[in-house]
Amino acid sequence: QVQLVESGGGLVQAGGSLRLSCAASGRTAATSPMGWFRQAPGKEREFVAAVSWNGGNRYYADSVKGRFAISRDNAKNTVYLQMNGLKPEDTAVYYCAARATRGVTTTFETYDYWGQGTQVTVSS
Numbered sequence: 001q002v003q004l005v006e007s008g009g010g011l012v013q014a015g016g017s018l019r020l021s022c023a024a025s026g027r028t029a030a031t032s033p034m035g036w037f038r039q040a041p042g043k044e045r046e047f048v049a050a051v052s053w054n055g056g057n058r059y060y061a062d063s064v065k066g067r068f069a070i071s072r073d074n075a076k077n078t079v080y081l082q083m084n085g086l087k088p089e090d091t092a093v094y095y096c097a098a099r100a101t102r103g104v105t106t107t108f109e110t111y112d113y114w115g116q117g118t119q120v121t122v123s124s
Contacts, residue, residue, distance in 0.1 A: 002026035002098045002113040005090060009118030012086055016122070020081040022096030022115060030074040033104035035111060036081045038053035038120075045108050048094070049081060052104045059106055064090075086122045093117040 008020040022034065022122040035050035049070035050059045067118055072078065079096060097111035105111075 002029050002032055004096045004098060004101075004113055004115035005096065006096045006115040006118040011121045012083050014088055014122055016086050017082070017084045018086065019122060020083065020094055020096075020118060020120075022079040022081075024077045024079065024096075024098060026113075028100070029077045029098070031102070032098040032100070032113075033102065034070075034072060034079045034099075035097045035104070035106070035108075036070060036079075037097060037108050037111075038090075038094045039098060039117075040092040043092075045095070046108045047108065050104045050106055051079065051100065057104055060102065060113065061106075083120070086118045086120075088122045088124045091120060093119050094122060095099050 003025045015061045031053045036048040039045040051070045069082045096115040098113040100112040
């Protein structure tokens with residue numbers, strides 16, 4: 001079992017930056033592939049970024065490539081999402097997720113554990 005708690009969301013102007021954090025706890029937290037997803041009002045949850053258990057492989061949605069960066073610190077059991085060049089269309093609730101098995105994926109159905117989400121609002 002893995003518990004996830006996100007933080008770092010807020011209100012920012014277009015072009016600004018935020019860094020989201022996801023603190024993980026549980027027996028397998030340090031070996032779990034992790035991902036960030038987001039959901040805007042009236043839209044489906046979508047993939048943002050994912051990282052393998054050791055940080056060696058990272059994946060991004062096309063819409064955030066070059067602007068967002070995912071990283072992890074397994075000593076702290078924490079995953080980060082650095083978001084630069086934010087746009088109004090990035091406004092959403094951002095969720096951290098973890099898989100129970102090895103192998104990083106980009107589809108939300110394959111993630112087993114979810115945080116409560118943190119709101120990111122980008123004003124124009």
